[in-house]
Amino acid sequence: MFPTPIAQTGMPVRMLYGIALPLSLLIWLLPIIGVAMTSVRGQADLTAGNYWGWPTHWQMIQNYTAVFHNTPILHYIGNSFLVTLPTVAGAVALSCMAGFALGIYRFRFNLLLFFIFVGGNFIPFQILMVPVRDLSLRLGLYDTVMGLVLFHTAFQTGFCTFFMRNFIRELPSELVDAARVEGATEFQIFWKVVLPLTRPAIAALAVLIFTFIWNDYFWATVLIQGDHAMPVTGGLKSLNGEWVAQWQLVSAGSIVAALPPVLIFFLMQRHFIAGLTLGANKG
């Protein structure tokens, strides 16, 4: 193990590490802790400039109620779910099929297609912006949840296909051969042999895509105009404009907006990290 395990070192090092670890965590998370603290402060603290000290007035309930009651944040969050969940389902479904095709079959252009999916992942969004907006306008999908879902599904299919194809390729090929010998159709091989084995990959992709799409801001501003379909990232930005200097509300809103991906991360941590670090440990 590298570096040397702390248990094998002397007492002073161990004590130092014991202090440094929580301290560094505290410093690292200070910006976020600050937001959390501010979201429970009263206006009096803020006018007095008490941004970073202990709150003198606890107004957690008032602040969060104010955010939910006086702003459309709940509606924005609803929109975020309406955009995110279908995108996750769509991108995973499309990429399971495409990943199966690229991972199992040998045919001409297999690698070329794979590289197109991989390469598409890295392109700057701006090269897509004008035509995608134009296409959405012509399809009548501009400023709708559906328009956003279709774009996100298509774009995320690139990364998801890359991921699924690599996962499926690692599966033992004897499984597929054995199923063919037993007379399974290609669809049965996909549905009954391969798909059940890809569950961990599906879980990893689902949590990753959920977080990516939930946190998308660029496409929300390009494809959505009105509040009626605006996801929470864009909504937060416009609320920030309205709440000038009402930092306790901005903070409470930020926390509410950040909560779903944070919860997903903590509940599905193993899958999340497995997905994110795919390839980080094989040479």
Added chain:
Amino acid sequence: MTTTSPPSLAAAHDAADGWWARHQRALAPVLFLLPAALMFTVYVIAPIFQSIAISFTDWDGLGVKRFIGFGNYVELASDPDFRTAMFNNVIWLLGYLLAIPIGLAMALFLNQTVFGIRLIKALFFFPFVISQVVVGLVFSWFYDPTNGLLFHVLRALGLPPVAVLSDEHLVTYGIVAAGLYPQIAYCMILYLTGLNNVRADLIEAARLEGARGFSLLWHVVLPQLRPATFIAVVVTVVGSLRSFDMISIMTQGGPYGSSRVLAYYMYEQALSEYGYRMGYGTAIATVLFLVMLVYIVFVLAQIWRQEREL
């Protein structure tokens, strides 16, 4: 009542089955690929070419496109705002790359097995999970010149306050620092995973030969972390060229356009209140795309090499 079909029908059925059975292995990949390929073509591949085509026109997004050849590119060449944005992209790229050594250092610091380390690692990773919009809000508040944490820290140290986000010379560095916050977390988690799989026997052998500390890290550990480093470099470079969210949230390109990058400048030209110059905007996007393309080809070449080794 019979369950068997009339002979002629059964034969036709068999023939159809036979045709399908004979060809399904060749057709299956096409059918499985079709939906994904269709969506990807319509929304990702085709728009790249459409954008490049639009970049040779003068277009407000509604009226008729007027072909002007390289007109937009000629204008770009002498546009000082474009140069500023390009220069800021370089700052973003170089600044963002710091996430890799810092992430590695944090991963080394956290690669221990003490009580509660799993939770601590997860908490360190936290900034990556939350939206850049929230991170941007948090940092604009951190930099707030009247009451931000930075102001308090500087005052405690006896230094004069700095209004980072309204200073033309500091603003980009300030936003890059905010952008580094989640990016460091990302690189850290890549390295933590990599460190988990470092071969203990090689390290022990090197230790027996007297390798210690930095030299052990450099000669024995880092070579084994190459896959993690590769991914860290890829996602960091792509992330730095994609930077948009933080700028939009923290400064909207200001003050006086001094914090724009290509991605933001393009958006401003094509869609914001400054007007709908789609042709000019797509020309900026094309430049950004070409820069990225060089890099994409490099990355794909690396992946291709890995594929051939398999």
